[in-house]
Each structure stands twice: as structure tokens, then as C-alpha cells.
Amino acid sequence: MSSRAEFLTRIRGQLAKTPALFTAAPSLRPARPREVADTIRRELAERWQESLTRFQREFERVGGVLHHVADVQDVPAVVGRLARERGASSVVAWHPSALGFDPTPGLAAEQLTVHGMPDVLPDAERRRALRETIATTPLGLTGVDAALAETGTMILRSGPGRPRSTSLLPATHVAVFDRHALVESLAQVGVLLEAWHTEEAPGAVINFITGPSRTADIELTLTRGVHGPKEVHAIFVERPIGE
């Protein structure tokens, strides 16, 4: 077993006797990432149609399905339809504080049993029960922290009321977002990540999700739904959520 000190000493020893291969520097980082991130979001929200079109193209390329609704109230109807088409009658959903709206009444009207995620940590037994439930529920409903147009990727942060498994265990993942989530490029995502890390994070994980789970490990034949969801749907809400 070695210690931190040993490792560092050996590394420093190597560095001391080695010239650099060439002059090099890491990436320049934004001095005020939150400001830059806000500016990016604002600008993109203004020309959201362009970004959305690009997002849709890339999202569909990786097997995602995009739905476009006028208002957040129209979301439950889409979820209800998806559920019926798949013979499903229940859905796991992020807490309303994480979603930005409360889908429960609307989903109940669609004859769906809603397992809403708590935003306060329940006791161990309740947590076990919840895990059972999530593992056997066919649909998962989440929000989206950033929708990356360049690659058709949805970025979700974990935290209270927004557990990781909602977008992982159910066979169908449905994610809801509006124009404020749109970003164009990975470079901009870099800025976003810098910005998020200047303050306390809600949870320990950030997940980038680019379409349904897939593999080509058997004779390079593409199959979907290996461990993660087999289907990924995104619902774009034209009227910004919470407005």
C-alpha cells in the first residue's frame, strides 16, 4: 500500500528530471462562469426555434422521440397516451419542485398511478419500498437541466426530489423541458458545468443522456434497452414552465 506522499514524491521526482514534450497549457476557463452561462441561456432562449430544430434532429438520430406541446398542462395527455400505447398504468415522477410543475392531477386524470418522488429523505424501509416500486414501474417522468442541441443530449442533475433512477430503471423515460434548458454546443456545456460547480450541488451526480440505452457488443448489431431505458421521449413545452 502506498501513501499520497509517496505518490507525489515519485511524480515530482520524475517531473524534475524530465523536460516537457512541448509548451502546453490547459483550457482557458471563464472567469465568471455563471454570468456567461446566464448569457448563453438568455440568448438561446430568444432564438429557441433554431436550437430546438437542431436538438430534434440529433435527438431523433439517436433514437429519441420529441413531442411538442403548447403548455405544461398538455404534458399529462402525452404521458397518458404513451402509457396506454405501452400497456402501462403507472409512472414514477420527479417531485414537483424538481419538475417545475405538479403533473399528479393531470396524470391521475389519465388513469395513471403516480409514484411521486419525495423531496425529503424517507426512512430506510420506505427507501427500500420505493426502490422496489421504481424498479417495476414502466414509465419515468423527469425534468431536464440542459438540452444540448449539438448531440441531442439531455443533462439531468440528481438531488432531493430528482433521484437518478427515474431516468434509469423504467423502460420508458419521458423528460419535460422548455426553451430555457436549450444549449447549443459541448463547449457551452463546459461553461454550464463550470457555473454549476461554483455553488453547492443538489446531488452527487450529473447524467448526460443521449437517447435510449444501447449496445452493439454482439456482432456489432445495434440493440436498445440493455440496462437503461429502451425508449426516451422528450416533451418540449412552448410556454415556459412556471410562467
Added chain:
Amino acid sequence: MSEPELATPFRARAGEALHDGFLQQALTIATTKFIDLRREAFGEFPEGEALRDRARAIKEATLQRLDHYLEQLVDNVERLGGTVHFATTPEDARRIILDIAERTGARMAVKSKSMATEEIHLNDALEAAGVTPVETDLGEYIIQLAHERPSHIIAPAIHKTKGQVADLFSRELGRPDVPADPEVLTAIARAELREKFLQADMGITGANFAVADTGTVVLVTNEGNGRMVTTLPRVHVAVMGVEKVVPSMTDLAVFLAILAKSATGQKLSVYTTLVRGPRKPTELEGPDEFHLVLLDNGRIDQIGGTLREALSCLRCGACLNVCPVYRSIGGHAYGYTYPGPIGILLTAMLNGPGSVKDLAHASSLCGACADACPVRIDIPRMLIELRKEVDEKRIAPWTERMVFRAFAWLLGRPALFRLTAPIARLMQRPFARGGRITRLPLFFGEWTRTRDLPPVAARTFSERWDDLAREGRR
């Protein structure tokens, strides 16, 4: 690879692979597909070239201050409630992980694909200690059931037919008559492994990157097993080579832009998971404990060594796909954890120059690997350096060294060099037929077994020069 297999010389292993008809077919299809996908991805990505240069620079800049960035990483991981361990040897790493398993009462560990854990031969050690390791990446799951090692860095079961996988599942999972249908096979794996994910005590992963500035470990996967393994069990252990650290999130974005494109032609893999320590106290899910095992295993020595550039490797597999040698013989013939062009360098790094006395020559030095490498590692140059080391350390056979020295000696004596032509013309007479040589004795037979050779010319260019010079003066 077990020791008896390594006892077969490399050339013989390569020969066997060449005669394996299905392997040949599988290799051609798979590598060609990967090459096309990669070309397409970079074809529609004009910023790609500049980003490759950036990526290379970031890796070099990080190495130049590796101590600083590692310290930063360690501090951040610990600040967020994780524990960092330092493993100099594979034995150290195994001991660390077994201790964690014992202390936490782990009986079963689910693993996301990790070449680092292959490198330290972790699974055998876990089994021996009564902890069942379960590979969850479909390709790794397949080869685990088959008791084999991976044959490609990113597509470990590329050498298996769907028929072979179906038989394997039938046999090992007690499911009769599994059809050779990838959809069905995937569904079976999904069902079998979901149980394991939900019951496992420990999740073990590698790490594609670790961001020093934030203490984040980054996992790039397609199947979702990386997420499962870091969400459901109560302990998460990530094993990572020290060279994988990157300074900041801005740097990470550069690598994410080129990694998946280089590996599979995807813009991004399906899941990129940024894990920052154990779950927050207010989170519903996530491990209670997070352990980062930093692995040396020969890497630190290369910071000042000839293989320094190889420390930039992103483990994307692009060099394997374009290598004419890999494409002919596949991964197992190399005999070590990492195959292909970068694999030869990594093998030397982990096991010393003696381990590559044959492998260093398993290359025509065509340079396709360096071309394909997203961080522009000059693999051919380092292969030549390894050959030099093998010569200088007298690892190469003395007969070979003698031949090359004799050749060099001759090159410095032009008059004697000129004599080789008439001598060769004399000696080749019994073998030259119809303007070509079809058979030669001894060592030269290595060529003529499969190819003809042009005879030494009746008059060499040097012998004709005086006439040519005269011609020019007319």
C-alpha cells in the same frame, strides 16, 4: 491471459488467429465498421482537428503538473466525503479493494467495464476472497461467462458469433434453446443483470476522466450499467490510472467532444455520468461510500520515460481498428490485457521491455494508428524506441544483433557493398527462375514461402552509372 497461453510464442499465436475463419470475418466487419463510423463522425465535425490538438495539449499540460492536479483531485474527493487510495502495484490495488469489500460485508460486486480492473486481474482476487464479481457490460458479461479475456478495448466480445453467445447463455444461465437473436440475447442479459444490480453490495467501475477542480469521476458508457453500478449498491469503488486526471470541466468538454467519435463514431456515448463522491445526505439514492483507487502500475515511471506520450491514451480503441496487424490477428493473440498498437506500449509500461521483445515488432510502422489517435500519440516512434531498448538491453537474440551490425558495417564500406551484387548474382542463380526468385534457403525462406523476390539485377544502377553519365554528356 493465463501463463500457459503466453508460453506459445507470439508468432505462433498470430498464426493461429490467421487460421481462425470466423475471427477473420468478425475482425474485418467490426474494424471496417468502426473505421467508417469514425470517419463519418469526424467528417461532419470540422472543429475536430483543432480539438484533437487541444486535447493533446491538455494531456501534456496536465502531465507537466501532475502532482498539483492529483493533489487537487484528492483534496476535492475527500472534501466531498470520498476516500482516495494509492496503489503502486496491482497487488496493492487488489488488497485495497478486498479490504473495502471485507469491511463493508460485500458478497457480490457488480462491475462496469474497466480496463484498469482487467489490468490488475481483480476478478480472480475477488472470487478467491468470496466476493462474486459480476461483469455487467454486455460484452464483458459474455466473456466472463465464457471465461475469456477481452479481445478489443471497447468491444470485448467482438470475436464471438451470436450463435456462440446463444449457446453460452443456454449453457451457463440454464435457459434451454436460446435463439441466436441479438435482441433476445440482450433482453436476457437485461433481466439477469437487473437482479444483480439490485442485490449487489458493491459497484466497481473504472474512470474515463477525473476532474481535479471539482473531484468528479467521469464514466462514459452506452448501456446504462455505469449508472446502475454507481446508483444502486451502497459502496462505489472507482479504479483509475493516475494519468486520467484533467484539470477542469472546460477541459473535460474538449475530451467529451472527441472521445466517443473516435471510439464508435457517436457524437456522445449514451451516458456520460459525472460522479462526485457518495450520495449527498439528502439524496434518495446513491452509494454511502465512494472510494477512488489511484493506480500507478508503471505509469509514474514513464512520466520521465520514453513512453510518456502513451500516458495521454483515452482508451478509445481507434488505433486497434486501423492497425493492419490487429485487423489480421485480433486482440487475444497479443497475449496481454491491452492489445493493438497502444497495447504494445502499455504492455511495456506495465510489464517492462522484456515483455515486448516480440510485440515491439508486431507492426509494419505504417502510422495509421498515429493518424487515428484523437490525442495524436506517435505510436510508431515509441515502438522504434522499444525496439532500441530491446536491442540495447540484449533482449533481442544475439544472432539478430550480429546480422544488423554486419549490415551496418557493410554500409560504411561502399567498395565492399558493391561486391555484394556480383556475389548475390552468383548465389541466386540456382533459385532464379523466369526473372524471379521463388525459393530461398534458410532465413530468406521466410519471404519466399508466400512471395516471389526480384533477383539482383544483371547490372545494378551503380554499375550502369558510367554509361548513363556518358549518355548525359552527349
Added chain:
Amino acid sequence: MARTRAALMITCLGDMLYPEVGVAIVRLLRKLDVDVEFPKGQTCCGLPLFNSGYHTEARAVAGRLVELFAEAPYVVVPSGSCAWMVKHELPGLLKDTPLAERAQALAAKTYELSQFLVRVLGKRRFTSRVHGRVTYHDSCHLLRGLHESASPREILRNLEGVELVELPGHDECCGFGGSFSVRLPEVSSAILEKKLVNVEATGAACVVACDAGCLMQMSGGLTRRSSPVRAMHLAELIEGAS
């Protein structure tokens, strides 16, 4: 105006096995008003030594080469791999010796044949000695080492009576690799087999390359299988200026 002077670096394989290529180059250059010199005492550029890791020996060979070719304003080489050795590795080998500057100078004035014709002399149109369909194989060191894939193709495309067809996998190695071809002959031959299948698929009567090693490997395989396809050096196709 004084005629251009160029020294020919014939290379060891060129000297012993393909002298007719050297002869064709000399005659062609003369037709293009280039005075060709042939420094006597040439043997080899040292690439086989270098590639197998015998760098001390390669350095000695390099030193001789630098002296031999010190005088000429240009050095023309019929093989991409040898041209690469001189341009890329010689300076490094002689870096800490008194010959360092001369090595740099030699590197700067050395050209593979097609590069010399197109980029230095500016000549790309020639009459051809053969007619029909040809295909072109990119030698690894010429393509990736010297970044040259355009000049040979320009010449071939402009050769009257010649139809150039792209070779599938044109940038894939032929399997020669110097000593690789005899250290791992089975693998070398398997790689060659793929190359020849591609060559035959083009329907070309001849595969052209700018490297003696590649030509040795490819023609060795072609004649062994009694193929009607010939492997030829670019210089062998060119008759004269158009």
C-alpha cells in the same frame, strides 16, 4: 539560365533490384532540363537499422549520407520511405553532432520523385509508356510521413492514355514494413492478400507505387499468384514531358 542540378539517391533496393527505375528517372529528369548527379559511394539511408532500433549504427550511416550529398542543391529519391528517413529522422539522429546543421540542410532539399516533379519543377503533364487502367497505392511513409498523396495522383491523372482508378483501401498498408515482412511473414502475407484482392477488384492492369519496398511486396505476391496485374514504379510509366 543555369540548368537545375539534382543528385539522385538511388537507395539500396533501387540500386540492387530496380535499377531500371533509376535509369528512367535520370532520363526523365534530363528531358526536363535537370542535370543529374550520382554521388558515388552511396549505399543506404539507414532506415532498416533505424526501424529495428539500431540507432548508433543508423547514426553512422546518416553521417556518411550527409557528407555524400552535401553539395547538390536538390536530392531526389525514388522511395517515399527513404525520403522520409532523410527528411524526418536524420536531423534527429545527428542532432547533437557537428553534422547537425548539414543534416537539416539535407532534409530541406530532399524530395521523393513525384514531389520533386510536381512541387519543385512544377511539371505534372507527361506522356505515358503504358496505356490502360492503372490504380495507385499510397505508401505509408509517403502518405503519412511526407503528407504526400496528391502529386503522384496528379501525374497519373494527367498521363495521356492512362485511366486512374482509385484503389479501395488505397491508404492501407501493403504489409512490407521492412524486417516485419520476414519477422512476421504470415501476418505480412495476410495483409498483402487484402491489398491484392483490392488491387484485382479495380480491374487495373497495373498498380503504381512510389516505394521499392511496397513494390517488392506487391509484385512478390502478384507473380506468386500468376496475376496478370503488374506492380510498377511511377517513374516506369512516364515517357517524357507533355
